[in-house]
Amino acid sequence: MRLHKLNTQFGWKPTRPPYRRLTADQARQYDEQGYFLLENAFSAEELAEVRAAIDPLEAAYEALLREKHGGRQFINKADAITFTVHLVARSAALKAFSRHPVFSDLCHDIMGPGARLYWDQAVYKKPGNPEEFPWHQDNGYTFMQPQQYLTCWVPLNDATLENGCPWVAPGLHRLGTLAHEPCPLGIRCVDEPSETVAVPARAGDVVVFSSLTPHRTGPNLTAETRRSYILQYAPDGVVAYDPFNGETRAANDPQRQYYVDA
DSSP: OOOOOOOOOOOOOOOOOOOSSSHHHHHHHHHHSSSEOOOOOOOOHHHHHHHHHHHHHHHHHHHHHHHHHHTTTEEETTEEEEEEOGGGGTTHHHHHHTTTTHHHHHHHHHHOSSSSEEEEEEEEOOOTOOOEEEEOHHHHHSSSEEEEEEEEEEEEEEEETTTEEEEEEETGGGGGOOOOOTTEEESSOOSOOOSSSOOOOTTOEEEEETSSSSEEEEOOOOOEEEEEEEEEETTTTTTTEEETTTOESSOOOOSSBSOOOO
């Protein structure tokens, strides 16, 4: 493993009580291991509304992949895995969900006041997909400063070992952003960490982890699509570095990068 070239003088910023949502054990696990599982965060009715909003948008995007891009675009592959992004800009229901008290509380407890939504995407891993999504950090795709932000991985149906639940590499988040190399499916920061933990999650749970926590998802060897909705939140004032020209831009698009508590 090597550090990202922009990762200089990084120091992990721990959570600080009082907490609105986290227990002391969850806060400790997040700081020490870079993740925790928040169980029973959402009701079946809430998830049904989220699925109903996402499903037609994902279906339209997969159709576009086939018609305009020969079935593949970057890390998207029709009939294998799709990443349907910026859904809050197209759905009032998903915009409201992104401001759910669960998320605003997690932002407050982990990053403090003034957090913004940074990114949202639905990831649908299709049936019988043998591919694993490689080990990466979210901050490896677009380097952000400060490097620490929050990923909330919401399973819309149960995420299991058989259909591609997340795996994490605990503790490596404290190094900051690692160097990533291109690979057949996206980018990769390490071939196989020395310690890995599977994180199966039921529909209604949230896998909460840092933007710096290396993670992967396994293959989907079942007959059903594994559906997840991923929402990422960053401190106000965070800037993104363009990987091609080094220029920076503020992550404050009012259509999709709004304040969570506003």
